Amino acid sequence: MADGTPPHGVQRVAGEAGASAGAPERARGGHPEHREPGGGWGALGRAAQRGRAASPVRGGVPGPRQEYLAAFDGQEGPESPKSPRSPHSPHSPHGPEGTARPNGAAPAAQRPDPGGVRPPDDGEHVEPEPEPEPEPAGALGPAGGKSRTFAGIVAAAVTTVLAVVVAGQVAAGPKDDDKRARSSEAVERDDDAKASLPGKRPAAPKPPAPPTYEEKLATKNPLSPTLRGPNTFTTVPGHDKAPGRGDVLRYRVDVENELPLEAKLFAQAVQKSLNDERSWAHGGERTFERVSSGDADFVISLASPGTTATWCAKSGLDTTEDNVSCDSAATERIMINAYRWAQGAKTFRDDQMAVYRQMLINHEVGHRLGHDHEGCPRDGALAPVMMQQTKLLRTKNATCRVNAWPFPDAKNAKDAKGAKDAKGAKGAKGQ
Template sequence: MGRHSRKSPGPTRGDTGAAAGAAVERGTGRRGRDPATPPPRDGHGPSGDAPQVRGGHPEQHEPGGGWGTGPQQRPGPAGPAGQEVFRAGQAALARQRAAERAAAGRRPAEPETGGDAPLIPGPRREFLEAFDTTPSRPAPPLPPEETDRTSAEADGPADGRTEGDGRRTRGGKGRAFTGIAAAAVTTVLAVVVAGQVARDSDGPADGPRPAGTDRQNSEDASRSVDRTTPQVKQQEVKTLSYAQKMATAFPLAPDLRASGAFEAVQGLAKAPGTGHRYRYRIDVEKGLGLDSGLFAEAVQKTLNDDRSWAHNGAMTFERISSGEPDFVITLASPGTTAVWCAKSGLDTTEDNVSCDSAATDRVMINAYRWAQGAATFGPDKMLTYRQMLINHEVGHRLGHNHVSCRTPGALAPVMQQQTKTLDLDGVKCRPNPWVYPGS
């Protein structure tokens, strides 16, 4: 580095006198000063009298702190003899410091350079030792290029010494800055850890939680404790009455042919009357998808109604599921109904009607008619059509044949083929489900 802060080449550390031709005061160890030169301020002379410093830059010393207080005086007693004594004392002090460093595990200090030059006081020792730490193991020596780079970045050693090739040694001030940086990093880590602990103890933070966060905690945090869960109003399932079910049409294809296998409706429905008792069983073809319980209930109620064949106690009907019945009332698909009716020489495919298969024990009720009704009754008379369908086919089993309506506008006889027509030979009658409708 050049001495760009000096106006002219200054004296070396070995110079103890004034410039040539100037008067020298003997025995004081101080250089003479030209009377025209103004007196020094704050212990420092003009640029020609400035002490040699690190890097060639004048150091700006402030009162107090690690650099001492007040004007700096040149060390050592006055005179040449005093200089020798002072240097001997400094060498002894350096050896003592080196021994202390060796005992403490530190690297020994570098030997003094410029033996004849007075020493420039550096920072107070206690200021530097506050940041000195004993290394766990000695650092390996740096290569020359790394040493140059490290020396250029650091402020230099605390005592201002340099090696013979001009490179600076890594002194106490560099370690001081290292200690300060380590302390700052430790403080930042302590703040971060303390904040994390506080956040974990206080509950979930405002930011997004990590992927591993417990699900239960996330749900608790997302809803208020005082907020009540909205109650879903359960819709009451309205139970249809027997009459309502009997008045409802059910979906079923007119050309359906189901499994052909039958299943008896279980249970016993005792005969309510005192007349001749007919015991019957109800079979329903598997795969229809119709309510077999509703069908069984309708048969029992219809046959034992006083307007039906049980009028005036002439007979009574009892449903069984085991034992030998008098006949079997069978609810079957149109295809299966046609098969069983054909066994008695009857063709039900033309109008998709029901029959009493007299050659067998089955009274066949076409499931399509039971589910969909007939145009002669219309959709608003499903209940009465189903009652007519039961009474008409059981009437055939009881020995009754077809009868036609004779009076226009009158109720059609129950044994008339009301599924096909209510207008027979120009006489139009009204639909009727009962054997004795006026009773």
């Protein structure tokens, strides 16, 4: 050719080392990378491998421009009209780092030249894009693509149905909960509205009323019959004035320490019992006043069985046999056995605890006033208050009924007298 470029060959390189006049021109074909040091088109190939633009390396002749190479990279070969070949694909004549093709691979010069024209070789070897690999045996063709499309449509439909069902269930739950919550709130508002109306608000439950004196006096308390206290006493504070006429007898109430009994109840029972019309205040002969300080005519003491026995022994009395009480006349103390006060006696029924306690007080104070023991006068009669009712109710052939008062009929007589006086006054008023 006139321009020195043979058909389908490569351009001569002027000034190349080792060229001489008349030497045959080196045509592209075969594997020149096998003959050049460094493997792969000399220095220009190594520069291309490092990603740099080609630079003049052979006798000052510049290499191909990058945009020129990029134009050939975009060409489509006849073997794969729709699949561009990557320079680093497995079918490239060089590996990812520009290494030589393994033995047995077809040289680039033996492949069909796209379009019948090859660009001049300026020192850079540009290979056409590799052919796409054939699909493996058994791969789906056009029919397989339709099958995949149909399967995809079915899977999408099933997924959509499931999503709709789940979404409906999720959406239904909160709505039902909201309905129930709104219904509950409406009921509460109705209740609040009703409660706010006059006369419609439910009354708050009243706290249980504290037990009355009569209820506490009739209730048993647990206590050991062998209990022995510290033999120390505390005076019940307070002052109860004498309510009646006659001689005033002042007394003090002491309760032994560490007793699990109510001291105030005991003091209240003494005051009420002694000043009852049926008791020793009968007829206005005397009246009783409780004091907590100053002089006292006697001391009524509530003490454990052991301490009671100690004080009664000072007056020559033995209370250990039947665990009874006593008037220790040699001392200032009238001893009320706490076990008897708490538990009563077998001669009294459980529903007669209040009667028994009143009897204990009146019996022992009667000793202090100078009265001795008595027996049952006749069968079926009320027992005299000075009878030892803690031990028995029978004397010889007569059995009495329990009684707490020296003058048990006094109240009835007083009530009868009061009723008669009221009737007479009414009649006089009517005349």
